[in-house]
Amino acid sequence: MSGSVLFQLFIMVNVFFIGVLTSIAIRHVLAHFRQQEHEIEAAHHKNPAAHLPIATKERLLHTAEANFQAIIDRSTKELERNLGNINLQASKRVEKLTQQIIDKETEHYQTTLNKLQTEAVNKGNTVQSEIDKYQVELKAKLTARQIELENQLTARMNERETQAARDLDTKLADGIAAFLTETMQHNIDIGAQSDYLIATLNEHKSELIASITKWN
Amino acid sequence: MKLILPDSISSPQDIAELIMELHEYSRWVGQEAILDRTHAKHSVEAPTLSAACKGLISAFSDKNSLNQADLDELITSLEGLKNSLPVINITLAALPTNDVKKTLVNWCRQNLADNILVNFSFNATLLGGMVVRFGSHIYDWSFRRQILQNRARLPEVLRNVWQSNLSKTGRSRQFNRWSRGR
Numbered sequence: 001m002s003g004s005v006l007f008q009l010f011i012m013v014n015v016f017f018i019g020v021l022t023s024i025a026i027r028h029v030l031a032h033f034r035q036q037e038h039e040i041e042a043a044h045h046k047n048p049a050a051h052l053p054i055a056t057k058e059r060l061l062h063t064a065e066a067n068f069q070a071i072i073d074r075s076t077k078e079l080e081r082n083l084g085n086i087n088l089q090a091s092k093r094v095e096k097l098t099q100q101i102i103d104k105e106t107e108h109y110q111t112t113l114n115k116l117q118t119e120a121v122n123k124g125n126t127v128q129s130e131i132d133k134y135q136v137e138l139k140a141k142l143t144a145r146q147i148e149l150e151n152q153l154t155a156r157m158n159e160r161e162t163q164a165a166r167d168l169d170t171k172l173a174d175g176i177a178a179f180l181t182e183t184m185q186h187n188i189d190i191g192a193q194s195d196y197l198i199a200t201l202n203e204h205k206s207e208l209i210a211s212i213t214k215w216n
Numbered sequence: 217m218k219l220i221l222p223d224s225i226s227s228p229q230d231i232a233e234l235i236m237e238l239h240e241y242s243r244w245v246g247q248e249a250i251l252d253r254t255h256a257k258h259s260v261e262a263p264t265l266s267a268a269c270k271g272l273i274s275a276f277s278d279k280n281s282l283n284q285a286d287l288d289e290l291i292t293s294l295e296g297l298k299n300s301l302p303v304i305n306i307t308l309a310a311l312p313t314n315d316v317k318k319t320l321v322n323w324c325r326q327n328l329a330d331n332i333l334v335n336f337s338f339n340a341t342l343l344g345g346m347v348v349r350f351g352s353h354i355y356d357w358s359f360r361r362q363i364l365q366n367r368a369r370l371p372e373v374l375r376n377v378w379q380s381n382l383s384k385t386g387r388s389r390q391f392n393r394w395s396r397g398r
Contacts, residue, residue, distance in 0.1 A: 172374070173367035180363055185340040188310040193344055194319055200345060200357050205327055211353045212302055212328055
């Protein structure tokens with residue numbers, strides 16, 4: 001952007017200088033032709049001046065040269081002054097244009113910077129909100145997992161306690177049964193069990209009769 | 217004539233002993249008959265018969281004594297009974313007395329079959345009750361079996377007893393949990 005503007009500026013300056021030079025050239029051409037016309041008029045009046053002495057002619061020539069030189073000098077000075085003005089105006093113009101460009105670019109840069117900053121802030125907020133959301137989800141998952149693990153642990157502990165109680169009951173029952181078997185097998189009084197034996201036989205009489213019937 | 221065995225004759229071994237006694241008595245009777253026929257002097261005393269044998273002889277015949285033919289018939293009947301009668305095996309926790317034997321044999325012959333034979337044996341590990349075997353059937357009505365069958369209830373019984381006894385005293389938390397059956 002700034003390159004094209006500078007190029008345009010350069011082209012404009014060149015055109016200006018060309019215009020100035022052209023105008024100066026045209027003026028010199030006009031001056032030259034005016035001088036020719038003057039010489040023609042002078043030639044028309046030559047005859048009247050034919051009789052002028054050489055010194056006068058030289059004096060006139062010198063005067064003409066001086067006038068021409070003065071004109072040249074004046075034109076040169078005017079040209080220098082114009083060039084100086086042109087340069088000054090061009091410089092001012094360039095400076096103005098440059099400042100405009102700089103201001104414009106600075107404004108654009110600032111706008112872009114603000115836009116980027118805004119986007120960055122928004123993205124940062126978005127990221128932060130996403131992070132917060134993810135943290136909340138993660139915490140919820142962790143809490144749920146913790147609860148699940150605690151429940152599993154509690155269930156396993158209860159199961160183990162139950163199993164331990166069952167094992168204890170089994171061992172206790174086995175111990176008591178072994179103790180009873182060991183202690184009660186001595187000094188058994190069959191006579192005291194006589195009624196119990198008869199009662200047992202009466203209770204299971206049908207089974208015995210069925211066995212004997214089957215055998216018969 | 218149907219032979220009725222007395223309750224004291226309960227097992228095949230008893231019948232075998234009876235048969236041996238009758239064999240000996242029959243031999244003596246035969247010898248006495250020969251001595252009688254030859255008018256020889258009787259030198260051998262009559263063998264002592266058991267009460268069961270005497271009772272059987274008197275039950276077998278109206279006469280108090282039998283000749284050799286009758287005895288042989290009796291012996292044959294007894295051998296037939298020994299091989300044909302049903303035999304039940306009763307195992308008790310200790311050696312049964314004669315009264316217990318008679319009671320059980322009497323019950324068996326009144327409720328199960330006439331002249332059923334009963335073999336008695338003992339196994340102290342039964343603790344009480346009996347194990348009855350007839351043919352391929354075994355009926356375990358012993359105390360040991362009942363204890364083993366209900367041994368799962370023993371801790372529950374203990375808990376109930378201890379809970380009732382310790383209700384006035386403080387209990388540990390572990391005991392509380394065990395007593396609740398956890």
